[in-house]
Each structure stands twice: as structure tokens, then as C-alpha cells.
Amino acid sequence: MLLAFFAAFVCSWLIQQLCISRCNEILYPYGVDIYRERIAGNIYYSGTEAAMYLLSDGERVEIRLLQLLSNAAPWILTSCGAVCAAVLFYRRRLRRPCEILKNGAAEMGRKNLDFESSYDSRDEMGELCRTFERMRREVVADREELWRRIEDQKEINAAFAHDMRTPLTVLRGYTELLYRYAPEGKISEEKLLSTLKLMSEHLKRLEEYTKTMRQIRSFEEIEPQREKVGLGELRARVAEISEPLNAVGDIRILCGDGKDLHGDQKDTAEDSLWLDGSLFLEVLENLLSNALRYAKSRVEIILDHKRETETLFLYVHDDGPGFDEKERKSVTEPYFRGSREAAADGGGQGSGYENGYENRHKNRHKNGYGIGYKNGHFGIGLHICRVIAERHGGVLNVANGMDGGAFVSVSFFCGKS
Amino acid sequence: MGQRILVADDEEGIVLLLKDYFELQGYEVITAGGGMEALDRIRCGPDMIILDINMPDLDGLSVCRKIREKVSCPILFLTARVEEQDRITGLIMGGDDYIVKPFSIEELGARVMAHLRREERGRHSGAVRTEGDLTIYYQERISYSVRLSPGRADPHRV
Numbered sequence: 001m002l003l004a005f006f007a008a009f010v011c012s013w014l015i016q017q018l019c020i021s022r023c024n025e026i027l028y029p030y031g032v033d034i035y036r037e038r039i040a041g042n043i044y045y046s047g048t049e050a051a052m053y054l055l056s057d058g059e060r061v062e063i064r065l066l067q068l069l070s071n072a073a074p075w076i077l078t079s080c081g082a083v084c085a086a087v088l089f090y091r092r093r094l095r096r097p098c099e100i101l102k103n104g105a106a107e108m109g110r111k112n113l114d115f116e117s118s119y120d121s122r123d124e125m126g127e128l129c130r131t132f133e134r135m136r137r138e139v140v141a142d143r144e145e146l147w148r149r150i151e152d153q154k155e156i157n158a159a160f161a162h163d164m165r166t167p168l169t170v171l172r173g174y175t176e177l178l179y180r181y182a183p184e185g186k187i188s189e190e191k192l193l194s195t196l197k198l199m200s201e202h203l204k205r206l207e208e209y210t211k212t213m214r215q216i217r218s219f220e221e222i223e224p225q226r227e228k229v230g231l232g233e234l235r236a237r238v239a240e241i242s243e244p245l246n247a248v249g250d251i252r253i254l255c256g257d258g259k260d261l262h263g264d265q266k267d268t269a270e271d272s273l274w275l276d277g278s279l280f281l282e283v284l285e286n287l288l289s290n291a292l293r294y295a296k297s298r299v300e301i302i303l304d305h306k307r308e309t310e311t312l313f314l315y316v317h318d319d320g321p322g323f324d325e326k327e328r329k330s331v332t333e334p335y336f337r338g339s340r341e342a343a344a345d346g347g348g349q350g351s352g353y354e355n356g357y358e359n360r361h362k363n364r365h366k367n368g369y370g371i372g373y374k375n376g377h378f379g380i381g382l383h384i385c386r387v388i389a390e391r392h393g394g395v396l397n398v399a400n401g402m403d404g405g406a407f408v409s410v411s412f413f414c415g416k417s
Numbered sequence: 418m419g420q421r422i423l424v425a426d427d428e429e430g431i432v433l434l435l436k437d438y439f440e441l442q443g444y445e446v447i448t449a450g451g452g453m454e455a456l457d458r459i460r461c462g463p464d465m466i467i468l469d470i471n472m473p474d475l476d477g478l479s480v481c482r483k484i485r486e487k488v489s490c491p492i493l494f495l496t497a498r499v500e501e502q503d504r505i506t507g508l509i510m511g512g513d514d515y516i517v518k519p520f521s522i523e524e525l526g527a528r529v530m531a532h533l534r535r536e537e538r539g540r541h542s543g544a545v546r547t548e549g550d551l552t553i554y555y556q557e558r559i560s561y562s563v564r565l566s567p568g569r570a571d572p573h574r575v
Contacts (some may be wrong), residue, residue: 163497164520165497165518166430166431166497167430168518168519169431169434169520170428170430170431170434170521171517172521172522173431173434173521173522174434174437176521176523177434177438177522179442180523186441191437195437201430204428285523
């Protein structure tokens with residue numbers, strides 16, 4: 001722009017000089033020297049009026065044109081220069097980024113976020129393009145989060161609907177049966193009472209499903225409330241919870257410090273973690289109660305902290321039967337009831353009917369610890385743990401330990417934000 | 418009716434419901450709490466099998482695959498899954514019918530009756546022959562000849 005103005009200025013000055021010099025050439029024979037008399041201003045009209053009348057027509061026209069040119073030149077040149085400068089500037093500096101941004105906006109309008117706007121330049125347009133690219137990435141991340149939430153909800157709804165069908169079938173079936181056969185007197189009083197009892201148990205089951213559904217929902221929307229806690233303090237808390245359980249039953253609970261797993265000899269007891277304590281304990285209690293159900297004689301709890309990634313790892317290992325390889329992947333889905341669950345649970349109803357139907361309810365529940373174990377639980381424990389871990393920036397993995405038994409590992413991100 | 422129905426489902430409530438209902442209808446009901454138990458109970462020679470698909474030890478589809486060569490009675494699947502593919506798989510595996518939970522017990526009863534009736538018909542299928550005007554009932558050793566005259570239809574006993 002500056003160059004253009006400078007060039008315009010110089011050119012118009014040159015043109016002016018040329019015009020004046022040409023005028024001078026014409027008037028000189030009549031005894032007028034413009035340069036000499038210019039200082040007095042408007043000279044050759046008044047001072048040499050005579051000269052003007054002596055000029056031929058052609059010369060008069062020429063002088064007029066030269067004057068016009070001389071006056072107009074700066075304006076014309078400046079505007080031309082400005083236009084040229086603008087066009088050049090646009091071509092070189094603005095056209096590409098504008099195209100990029102326009103295309104990007106068009107793609108986003110078509111709901112396509114699969115493109116990249118890159119413009120390598122340090123100037124403002126480059127900055128604008130980079131900002132646009134950042135914005136696009138944010139939108140993609142948001143969409144992915146939304147999609148993941150919807151899929152999760154669908155998964156829960158499907159599992160929920162799936163498991164609701166049985167109690168609904170039983171309730172509906174018995175209602176129809178009683179409606180049809182009771183008036184005919186075909187249902188004895190004893191039979192009627194036992195049927196009603198069974199129906200109320202299934203009703204209760206439906207109610208429980210509704211409750212757990214709400215529970216899962218609330219976990220998914222939870223925001224971890226992070227507080228500073230020392231690793232040593234956390235370990236003490238874990239030991240505190242497992243100590244009373246050690247005293248009851250035949251299962252030993254060991255608390256390890258992860259040194260064996262990672263070979264890290266440094267004492268990490270003083271490490272500070274930003275953790276939501278109540279969520280952490282919820283996960284611990286769920287995993288511990290699962291482990292206690294299946295363990296033969298030993299449950300191991302290990303807490304480890306990786307400073308570089310600011311991640312806390314919780315490992316719970318039992319020496320029970322472990323996970324069925326086929327079910328391992330789906331075990332954290334909501335309402336999962338695998339074969340080991342069904343075998344240990346015995347159907348979960350415990351209605352007491354015999355009828356040649358084997359009662360498989362093995363009496364392994366340990367009530368009274370207040371650690372959230374329920375008779376006839378619905379298999380959402382692991383799912384909840386997974387949801388909590390994810391909300392806390394971590395993951396949950398299940399595997400079978402090298403020496404058998406189930407090995408569940410949960411990680412929590414413990415950085416400040 | 419006295420026919421024997423085998424009911425296999427891991428849900429105790431459903432097994433009881435079906436047992437109560439079909440016994441009231443006059444059938445004899447044998448129950449199984451899982452796939453393996455069902456395979457065992459097949460030996461009783463049921464006239465109809467009602468199988469739940471989602472059983473933890475051995476699912477209904479596998480049971481059906483294993484027994485289809487050995488039993489000829491109708492097999493009806495109970496399931497909570499609504500996807501079309503599962504319906505198709507069930508029928509391809511050798512199932513004869515499919516009902517989705519939650520179902521109406523009366524509808525299930527009607528379907529069972531229909532399948533058993535069809536089996537009955539199948540058993541007597543070779544017993545009737547028709548050729549033109551002549552119909553022969555082999556079992557009853559009777560034949561009928563129908564001659565139509567304008568305005569009248571008269572069966573004649575031959």
C-alpha cells in the first residue's frame with residue numbers, strides 16, 4: 001500500500017513537471033517563463049495576458065489539456081495505485097485463506113467435519129485459519145462425546161428393556177391365567193397365594209430396575225469433585241476399609257503398594273493426588289464386593305501412582321474362577337449377567353418353588369458389611385465402575401490374572417484439571 | 418389332551434408360569450432350568466418343546482441344533498431379543514415358531530395348540546385320497562362319491 005502511494009506520488013509529480021515544462025515550451029516564444037514567474041502565482045494569465053491572445057488555438061487547447069492533466073494526475077494515479085495495491089494484496093495475502101475459510105464453512109454447513117484447514121502463515125490470516133481449525137476440532141470432539149453418550153444410553157436402554165421383559169412376561173401371564181381360571185374355580189387358595197407372592201416379587205424386580213436405571217444415569221452425569229489427597233493417606237483409607245472384612249470369613253485381603261508391579265523403588269507415599277474421594281471409594285467397594293464373592297481365599301488390592309502421567313491405578317485381584325474369555329469383553333456392559341454370575345446367583349429370585357426345579361442358589365452372600373452387596377444384584381456394578389473411571393479421566397480393564405482369578409484395573413487421572 | 422410339553426428357561430418365574438398354565442389346559446409339563454438340563458429331559462419324548470434362547474449354560478439355538486436331527490416335535494423359541502436377524506437364525510436353526518417376551522400367555526397357548534394340531538393332521542395325512550368325484554377315507558374304510566346335478570349337491574355313499 002505504502003509503495004503504491006509512494007509510486008503514485010512520484011509519478012504524479014513527474015507528470016506535473018512534464019506538463020509544466022511543456023507549457024513553458026509553448027509560452028516561451030511569447031516571453032513567458034513559468035518557472036520564473038510562478039512564485040507570484042497564477043502568473044501567465046494576468047501578467048502575460050497579451051501572450052494568451054497571441055497563442056494559436058491549437059496551443060491554447062494544448063495548454064488547457066496539460067493543465068488538466070497536471071491537476072488530475074495525482075488523483076488518478078493515487079486511485080489507480082490504491083486499486084492495484086489492493087488487488088495485489090488480495091491476490092497474494094487474502095484469496096487463499098478466504099477460500100479455505102469459505103470451503104470450511106461450506107463443509108460444516110453440509111455437516112461434514114472431515115476436512116482440515118491449514119494455512120501456513122504467521123500473519124493474521126494464518127492465525128484466523130488456525131483458530132478456525134481449532135474450532136473445527138472442538139466441534140468434532142463435542143460431537144463424538146455426544147455420540148458416545150447416546151450410544152451408552154442406547155446400550156443401557158437395550159439392556160434395561162431386555163431384562164425388564166421377564167418380569168413383565170411373568171406378571172402379564174399370571175394376570176391372564178388368574179383372570180381366566182379363577183372364576184372357573186380351578187385355582188386353589190394356596191396356589192393363588194403363592195402365585196400372588198411370585199407376582200409381587202417380580203413387581204419388586206421391576207422397581208429395582210427403575211432405580212438402577214436412574215442410578216446409572218446419575219453416575220453418567222456426575223462431575224468429579226477433586227480434592228487434594230496424599231497417596232499414603234489414601235492407602236491408609238483403603239486399609240481401613242478392608243481391615244474389618246479381613247476379620248470375617250475365610251478370605252484374606254492384602255494391600256500392596258505396586259512396587260512389585262512396576263519395579264519402582266521410589267517411595268510415593270508423599271505424592272499428592274487430585275481425586276474425588278467418594279467416587280474412588282465407590283469403585284473400590286464395588287470391586288471389592290465382587291472379588292469377595294468369587295475369591296477362594298485371597299483378594300489383593302494394589303494402589304499405584306504414576307507421576308509422569310498423573311494417574312492413579314487401582315488393581316483388585318482375586319483367586320477365584322476368573323472371567324470367561326468370551327464374556328470378558330462384555331462384562332462391563334450394564335445388566336451383564338454372565339455364566340459365573342448366574343451360577344453364583346441361582347437366578348436371583350429365591351422364590352422357594354421346588355417342582356423338580358433345581359435350586360441353584362449357593363449361599364455365598366456376605367451381608368452386613370454395608371459395602372453395597374445386594375442379593376439378586378443386577379450386574380451393573382462393573383458398569384458403574386467403568387462410568388466413574390471414565391468421568392474421572394481414566395479407564396477400567398478386566399483380565400484374568402497370570403495365576404488365574406480375576407484382575408480388574410482401574411485408572412484415575414489425578415491432575416489438577 | 419395329555420400331550421407332553423417340555424419347557425426350558427433359566428428364569429424360574431417363566432418356567433412356573435408356563436407349567437401352571439399348560440397344566441391347567443390339560444397338558445403334562447416337564448421343566449428344565451437350562452440348556453444342558455433340557456438336553457437331558459428330551460429323553461422323555463415331549464410332543465412340543467418351548468425353548469428360551471438366552472440361557473447361560475447352553476443357549477436355545479445350540480440346543481435346537483443339537484436335537485433337531487433326533488426329535489421331530491415342534492420347537493418354539495421364547496426370547497427377549499427383537500432383532501430380525503435373531504428371528505431368522507432361530508427359524509433357520511430348526512425352530513418352528515418364535516414368540517417375543519413379553520407375550521400374552523393365551524397367544525402362546527393358542528400357538529402351541531396350533532402346532533400340536535398340525536402334528537396330529539400330519540400323522541393322519543396319508544388317510545384321505547380324493548380323485549375327481551371320488552373321496553376315500555382309508556382309516557374309516559368309507560368312500561364317498563359326489564355327483565352334482567343342477568340345483569342340487571348330493572353325496573352318495575358307495
